[in-house]
Amino acid sequence: QLPPFDYQPKPYNGPSADQILEKRKKFLGPSLFYYYQKPLNIVEGKMQYLYDENGRRYLDAFAGIVTVSCGHCHPEVLNAITEQNKLLQHATTIYLHHAISDFAEALASKMPGNLKVVYFVNSGSEANELAMLMARLYSGNLGMISLRNAYHGGSSSTIGLTALNTWKYPIPEGEIHHVINPDPFRGVFGSDATRYAKDVQDHIEYGTSGKVAGFIAETIQGVGGAVELAPGYLKQVYDIVRKAGGVCIADEVQTGFGRTGSHYWGFETQGVIPDIVTMAKGIGNGLPLGAVVTTPEIAHVMAQKIQFNTFGGNPVCSAGGLAVLRVIDKEKRQAHCADVGSHLIGRLRSLQDKHDIIGDVRGRGLMVGVELVTDRKEKTPAKAETAILFEKMRELGVLLGKGGLHGNVFRIKPPMCFTKDDADYLVDALDYAMSEL
Ligand code: PMP
Numbered sequence: 001q002l003p004p005f006d007y008q009p010k011p012y013n014g015p016s017a018d019q020i021l022e023k024r025k026k027f028l029g030p031s032l033f034y035y036y037q038k039p040l041n042i043v044e045g046k047m048q049y050l051y052d053e054n055g056r057r058y059l060d061a062f063a064g065i066v067t068v069s070c071g072h073c074h075p076e077v078l079n080a081i082t083e084q085n086k087l088l089q090h091a092t093t094i095y096l097h098h099a100i101s102d103f104a105e106a107l108a109s110k111m112p113g114n115l116k117v118v119y120f121v122n123s124g125s126e127a128n129e130l131a132m133l134m135a136r137l138y139s140g141n142l143g144m145i146s147l148r149n150a151y152h153g154g155s156s157s158t159i160g161l162t163a164l165n166t167w168k169y170p171i172p173e174g175e176i177h178h179v180i181n182p183d184p185f186r187g188v189f190g191s192d193a194t195r196y197a198k199d200v201q202d203h204i205e206y207g208t209s210g211k212v213a214g215f216i217a218e219t220i221q222g223v224g225g226a227v228e229l230a231p232g233y234l235k236q237v238y239d240i241v242r243k244a245g246g247v248c249i250a251d252e253v254q255t256g257f258g259r260t261g262s263h264y265w266g267f268e269t270q271g272v273i274p275d276i277v278t279m280a281k282g283i284g285n286g287l288p289l290g291a292v293v294t295t296p297e298i299a300h301v302m303a304q305k306i307q308f309n310t311f312g313g314n315p316v317c318s319a320g321g322l323a324v325l326r327v328i329d330k331e332k333r334q335a336h337c338a339d340v341g342s343h344l345i346g347r348l349r350s351l352q353d354k355h356d357i358i359g360d361v362r363g364r365g366l367m368v369g370v371e372l373v374t375d376r377k378e379k380t381p382a383k384a385e386t387a388i389l390f391e392k393m394r395e396l397g398v399l400l401g402k403g404g405l406h407g408n409v410f411r412i413k414p415p416m417c418f419t420k421d422d423a424d425y426l427v428d429a430l431d432y433a434m435s436e437l
Contacts, residue, residue: 002049002059002397003421009044009051017041017053035402036394045072048415048422050399058394059422061414062401066222066254066367069282070327071417077285080323084316092310093120099318106325107291110264113273117299119292120313124253124280125153127290128216130307131276132157134294135214135247137301142175143212145200145241149181149405151223152216152251161216164223164405177203177212181221182230185360185371186379190230197236204244212246214276219266222254225404226362226369226411234270247298250274253290254367257282257324258334259416261341261365269364282416285324289317333416337365344368344412344423351427355434357382368412370430371404381406385437392433398426 015023021039042058044051048071050058060072070077084099093100104118121127136142144161146152152161160173181187182196189195204212215237221227238248255266256279263269265277275298280290290312311317328334345361348370352358359373359382372382372389386408393400401411412426 002057002425003419005046005049005057007046007049009046009055009057012043012053012055014043014053037391040394040399047071047074048418057397059398059414059425061412061418061422061426062399063413063415064286065281065401066259066411066413067281067284068286068415069257069259070285070324070331070333071415072286074285074327074417076327077320077323081287081316081320084319088315090311090314090316093308093313097315097318099315099322100313103313103318103322103325106322107293110325111277111293112265112268114295114297115273115277115293117294117296119294119299119302119307120318121280121290121292121309122288122311123153123290124251124278125155125158126309126312127253127278127280127292128152128158128161128249128251129155130292131216131249131278131294132161132214134276134292134298134302135249137305138247138298139211139213139245141208141211141213141245143177143204143208143246144175145177145179145203145212145215145246147181147217147221147229148178149183149221149224149227150178150217150251151221175213177207179203181224181227182233183227184230185227185362187230193230193233193236196230196233197240200237201240204240208244210244212241212244214247214249215241216249216251218251218253218255219269220255220260220363220367222367222411222413223403225371225409226367226413227404228362228364229270231270234267234272238272238274247275248272249276249278252277252279253281254413257416258328259337259365259367259413261334261338264334283324284317284321287317287320289313289321328416331417334365337416340418340420340423341365341368343420344427347423347427348430351431351434354431357385357434357437363412366412366414366416366418369403370410370412372408372410381408383408386410389430389433389437392436393429396429396433398429
């Protein structure tokens with residue numbers, strides 16, 4: 001039984017899952033994939049729970065791809081959006097609106113150092129597009145460096161930064177260098193940050209004129225399977241990149257807003273201050289919203305051109321985003337993520353003693369990965385088993401994420417209101433499913 005939860009979903013009278021699926025197949029493009037063999041029809045959400053068309057409750061351990069930060073339909077966020085919706089939904093950002101500047105001020109107050117200039121966009125891909133453009137304009141160079149196993153977006157430029165073959169197309173990507181991933185579990189140099197950093201130096205020396213535009217990384221790779229970069233890596237790489245004329249970009253699309261528990265931003269876990277920070281997903285609790293925060297010096301190069309998009313930071317998204325920042329502080333969600341996350345990771349590590357299929361348990365706060373292997377020594381990815389367990393967990397009422405190059409990593413990244421009871425249920429369900437397997 002899922003932990004008790006005092007909420008009654010509304011009766012659903014809409015189309016059935018089969019009817020939706022039929023229409024989706026006809027009108028939504030053939031390449032769409034469905035996460036479950038029998039696609040799930042979600043009709044309502046409340047905090048860390050989702051409800052299907054039959055009113056069945058699920059523990060949402062994936063938060064709409066790490067997006068629902070405060071919780072589904074969180075009352076304060078919902079109220080902020082609703083009130084703004086009644087007054088003004090959109091007038092374009094060429095006019096003034098207090099919600100936009102208040103939100104920019106609140107976001108800037110969360111940043112260290114000189115990161116004080118905010119640009120609003122609509123998604124993570126767009127944020128990284130803009131960051132890449134800024135890096136290239138500011139440095140006067142073209143070469144961008146990103147990590148193998150990285151995901152930074154699916155737009156035609158950010159796909160170049162992304163280094164996972166599922167998303168690759170045969171299109172020109174232009175001057176992108178993918179360096180060895182500093183992955184302590186699978187990486188060739190283990191946790192030796194210096195040797196991984198040397199690969200960045202080598203790429204610059206052998207693959208460029210000696211100058212680069214920038215370097216981009218997440219501190220815990222999300223889509224890549226909750227891989228936390230080897231400690232000390234970013235400090236060394238930021239030095240190398242800056243010496244080569246480049247700027248350092250932190251992709252906080254998944255790691256930001258206190259999810260890691262120990263820090264508000266992922267980059268703080270590596271003790272660095274980037275030149276550009278990109279964000280999306282959790283910033284809007286589900287609203288289409290992204291942002292780029294940078295220094296006045298870098299922003300200056302943008303001032304020589306018009307940086308404009310129609311919707312970025314519209315009043316409704318800004319009011320919602322402002323409420324998200326407020327809720328995370330008021331409800332002390334960062335400390336909560338640290339507390340619940342360490343409980344969850346501790347319990348998963350105990351489960352690892354019992355089930356050989358668990359090759360690695362990693363992460364921080366509520367950004368957790370469980371990598372499944374058929375052979376612990378060889379680290380052979382347990383692809384088929386992951387797929388079976390994934391379906392089984394759905395049957396048991398838990399919605400997980402999947403990730404990693406081989407799709408053999410469970411990604412546990414729930415809304416930040418996820419409780420220890422939820423964590424216990426998830427681990428017990430996993431234990432049951434694995435025992436059955
Ligand atoms: N960066 C990271 C780290 C992401 O995880 C994602 C999305 N999974 C993106 C960028 C792209 O964001 P979006 O899907 O909003 O374009």
